[in-house]
Amino acid sequence: MKKLLFILFLLCLPLTAQAVSISSINPVYVTPGETMVTINGSGFGNSSSGKYIYFGYSSAYSTNWSDTKITIKTPYDIYKSGNIEISGSFKTGENCSYGYCYDQTDYLTLTSQTYYLKPEITKSTETVYSNGYFEVVGYYFGSTQGTVKIGGQSCRIVEWESNYLKCEIAEITSNATVVNYSIKVPESNNYELTGRIDFLPNISNDTYSFYQTYLKQIGVTDIWDNYSGAGVKVAIIDSGIDINSPDLKYSLWINYSEKLNNEIDDDGNGYTDDYYGYNFIDNNADMSPKNNHGTQVAGIISASRNNNLGIAGIAPNAKVMSLIACDKYGCPLESVKNAIKYAVDNGANIINLSLGGDGSLGYDPSYDEVIKYAYDKNVLIVVAAGNGDTEGSGTRGQDMDKIKASPVCNEADINMILGVGAINEDNEPTIWTNYSIDYVDVSAPGIDILSTAVPLYTEDDSWYSFANGTSFSAPIIVGISALLKEKNPSWKNYELMSQIISRSDDFKNSWNIYGKIVNAKNIIGKNNPLSELESISPSVIDENNSILHIYGKNFYNKVKIKIFNNNFNGYIPANILEVNANQINVDLSKWLNLVPFTGIFSISIDGDSSSDTRKNTLSNAIEIKGLKKNNQNQPAETEEPIESMEIQTTIATNNSNSQNVIAEEKSLITKIDNNLSKRISGNILLQVEKNGEGWYVYPDNEKKYYLGRPADAFNIMKNLGLGIKHSELNGYLNSKFPIGLSGKIMLDVEQNGEAYYVNPNDLKGYYLNRPNDAFKIMRELGLGITNSDIRKIDVGEIE
Numbered sequence: 001m002k003k004l005l006f007i008l009f010l011l012c013l014p015l016t017a018q019a020v021s022i023s024s025i026n027p028v029y030v031t032p033g034e035t036m037v038t039i040n041g042s043g044f045g046n047s048s049s050g051k052y053i054y055f056g057y058s059s060a061y062s063t064n065w066s067d068t069k070i071t072i073k074t075p076y077d078i079y080k081s082g083n084i085e086i087s088g089s090f091k092t093g094e095n096c097s098y099g100y101c102y103d104q105t106d107y108l109t110l111t112s113q114t115y116y117l118k119p120e121i122t123k124s125t126e127t128v129y130s131n132g133y134f135e136v137v138g139y140y141f142g143s144t145q146g147t148v149k150i151g152g153q154s155c156r157i158v159e160w161e162s163n164y165l166k167c168e169i170a171e172i173t174s175n176a177t178v179v180n181y182s183i184k185v186p187e188s189n190n191y192e193l194t195g196r197i198d199f200l201p202n203i204s205n206d207t208y209s210f211y212q213t214y215l216k217q218i219g220v221t222d223i224w225d226n227y228s229g230a231g232v233k234v235a236i237i238d239s240g241i242d243i244n245s246p247d248l249k250y251s252l253w254i255n256y257s258e259k260l261n262n263e264i265d266d267d268g269n270g271y272t273d274d275y276y277g278y279n280f281i282d283n284n285a286d287m288s289p290k291n292n293h294g295t296q297v298a299g300i301i302s303a304s305r306n307n308n309l310g311i312a313g314i315a316p317n318a319k320v321m322s323l324i325a326c327d328k329y330g331c332p333l334e335s336v337k338n339a340i341k342y343a344v345d346n347g348a349n350i351i352n353l354s355l356g357g358d359g360s361l362g363y364d365p366s367y368d369e370v371i372k373y374a375y376d377k378n379v380l381i382v383v384a385a386g387n388g389d390t391e392g393s394g395t396r397g398q399d400m401d402k403i404k405a406s407p408v409c410n411e412a413d414i415n416m417i418l419g420v421g422a423i424n425e426d427n428e429p430t431i432w433t434n435y436s437i438d439y440v441d442v443s444a445p446g447i448d449i450l451s452t453a454v455p456l457y458t459e460d461d462s463w464y465s466f467a468n469g470t471s472f473s474a475p476i477i478v479g480i481s482a483l484l485k486e487k488n489p490s491w492k493n494y495e496l497m498s499q500i501i502s503r504s505d506d507f508k509n510s511w512n513i514y515g516k517i518v519n520a521k522n523i524i525g526k527n528n529p530l531s532e533l534e535s536i537s538p539s540v541i542d543e544n545n546s547i548l549h550i551y552g553k554n555f556y557n558k559v560k561i562k563i564f565n566n567n568f569n570g571y572i573p574a575n576i577l578e579v580n581a582n583q584i585n586v587d588l589s590k591w592l593n594l595v596p597f598t599g600i601f602s603i604s605i606d607g608d609s610s611s612d613t614r615k616n617t618l619s620n621a622i623e624i625k626g627l628k629k630n631n632q633n634q635p636a637e638t639e640e641p642i643e644s645m646e647i648q649t650t651i652a653t654n655n656s657n658s659q660n661v662i663a664e665e666k667s668l669i670t671k672i673d674n675n676l677s678k679r680i681s682g683n684i685l686l687q688v689e690k691n692g693e694g695w696y697v698y699p700d701n702e703k704k705y706y707l708g709r710p711a712d713a714f715n716i717m718k719n720l721g722l723g724i725k726h727s728e729l730n731g732y733l734n735s736k737f738p739i740g741l742s743g744k745i746m747l748d749v750e751q752n753g754e755a756y757y758v759n760p761n762d763l764k765g766y767y768l769n770r771p772n773d774a775f776k777i778m779r780e781l782g783l784g785i786t787n788s789d790i791r792k793i794d795v796g797e798i799e
Contacts, residue, residue, distance in 0.1 A: 682743010
């Protein structure tokens with residue numbers, strides 16, 4: 001009975017219900033109207049009836065409801081972060097009495113952990129740069145200012161709103177072209193937005209240098225530390241240069257032989273008051289620019305670098321000569337021709353002719369004479385190819401092999417002009433650049449080139465503006481040419497051309513109609529052009545026709561041309577070569593060592609030449625049937641045989657005379673003066689009382705060696721030279737040799753035994769290239785000595 005009463009008592013007690021609660025929500029970062037949120041917990045019941053869900057003040061509805069999980073889509077009208085609340089009647093227990101039970105419910109409000117609006121970016125600045133701005137448009141940034149970092153550097157917040165933010169970028173020292181960004185949003189629990197963005201690094205401390213991406217594209221920045229164009233004069237024949245430009249004031253060529261505005265031709269060059277150049281349009285010294293064009297060209301070449309202003313010129317220490325030959329109506333032929341002649345006569349090393357434009361310019365042969373005049377005076381002429389044909393309205397390039405254009409095509413049979421086309425940032429030809437196999441040699445960037453400008457002709461009256469066209473590709477090549485001329489001041493114009501062309505890069509699709517893609521790093525970094533052979537004419541040489549024409553590419557002054565067969569092998573003497581960029585002429589009758597030989601010969605190039613053997617050798621290319629000996633302007637001592645066989649032949653020819661002199665000097669020695677021998681050891685001596693006969697006093701034994709003929713000098717150089725590694729030699733050549741090497745002849749053991757004489761007077765190395773060079777250097781550096789003194793020094797002989 002007691003047991004039954006206890007059971008009835010338990011049945012009458014209320015049963016405890018499962019606790020009603022929210023344990024978690026997922027995800028906690030939500031997007032209004034889009035994110036599906038799962039609410040986890042217990043005691044939700046199996047129905048949403050009588051229950052309401054709120055995201056902050058925004059109500060939401062769900063049909064996916066269970067006792068432990070609710071899935072619901074975020075409302076569209078959420079406007080800030082907050083908590084999810086579920087309100088309504090929930091079962092909290094069960095009442096039972098006398099065998100009858102019913103649910104006990106209570107009205108409850110359940111609160112979740114905080115949800116956060118997920119920040120989103122819809123648009124941002126695509127490319128950033130140091131000291132510029134980064135702007136972002138999006139949603140849910142909140143009103144509380146957060147932090148932004150670009151490339152790891154804090155970006156100063158300028159403006160922060162719920163859907164927009166802007167910050168000022170600090171100085172970023174990275175050379176990367178892409179950097180990371182990070183945005184932390186406080187009202188979203190410091191949610192971090194991250195990404196990568198294009199970055200334009202400064203190439204100098206100049207204000208807008210980050211825009212000059214083309215300088216990195218062509219490799220100029222890799223060689224700036226060594227060269228700046230110092231000592232090079234560049235004539236810009238155009239619409240004039242703004243002499244008030246703050247970025248050009250130190251680059252202007254000034255005719256200091258002329259006094260400014262005194263109406264007198266002080267220097268007698270035929271032009272009055274040409275202090276800053278000359279105006280060939282108005283025929284006076286008014287140098288006011290006719291438009292923006294010439295100033296833009298000038299800035300690309302020689303705007304000051306690292307002056308905290310504007311842009312960086314490629315060759316900032318080159319001097320630009322302003323010659324006005326163009327106005328808004330064009331460039332009159334006579335004005336251009338007169339300007340070219342002025343440039344040549346007043347010392348210009350390089351001429352920039354950015355005279356190409358839209359449409360077919362036509363060809364005028366009257367340019368030929370003045371172009372040849374400049375070329376013959378060793379001036380490099382760089383000309384823009386032009387921008388598009390008439391039929392395409394400038395939207396496609398003109399084929400100048402079919403329709404010539406002046407002045408880029410005015411170069412006759414010799415490549416006298418460096419023709420320049422335009423490429424884009426991907427090293428592809430622009431659609432509008434003119435092209436030609438014969439007349440376009442190299443291409444350079446020509447799109448969005450920022451340069452100096454004339455405020456009067458710009459939209460915002462600034463000192464800088466962007467421009468497109470081959471007109472602005474050409475001065476890029478001119479700037480590189482100025483650096484190359486500074487490195488090699490003795491180089492001829494055709495050597496500069498050969499180096500620029502041969503050391504540039506091929507187009508990936510072999511578009512030879514656009515020349516090559518300029519590569520400044522290679523052009524300046526390599527010592528000589530890469531030459532190629534193509535053909536010769538005529539194929540038969542005899543007594544009636546001894547002139548040989550060698551055709552090819554990228555020849556240079558020190559190029560070595562060899563003729564050989566089974567019976568003969570030697571280099572053509574340099575002093576009988578007439579070298580141009582693409583043609584070498586030689587009168588073989590002046591090469592006395594070759595005269596006796598007949599047969600079929602091959603021709604090859606040594607030194608810096610193409611690695612493709614098909615381009616550096618012409619096998620069995622010429623037949624020599626007989627040569628008449630021609631001694632005119634060709635003294636025997638200037639012959640330059642190179643190979644050992646040929647050297648020995650020449651030595652034998654002159655041996656009797658040399659041996660006679662040596663024997664005579666030996667017989668005249670009465671007493672050796674060791675102190676004198678020691679004192680002048682290492683020097684070259686010229687016998688002033690005996691036709692200037694030359695002797696070299698070898699430091700190791702203090703004996704004198706006869707330098708009677710080029711072959712003697714060359715033989716002594718090779719036999720008495722001291723081997724040295726190339727790297728060690730270069731170190732000395734850039735400064736001075738140590739005193740212990742005074743008077744020695746140094747042979748570069750890693751560079752085919754190239755020889756240098758260490759002059760005791762200045763400890764500098766003098767290059768003894770070929771027999772003629774050795775002979776010439778030894779003559780120039782010789783010290784005069786009397787017969788009585790020289791005969792106190794013992795005589796040495798090469799075994």
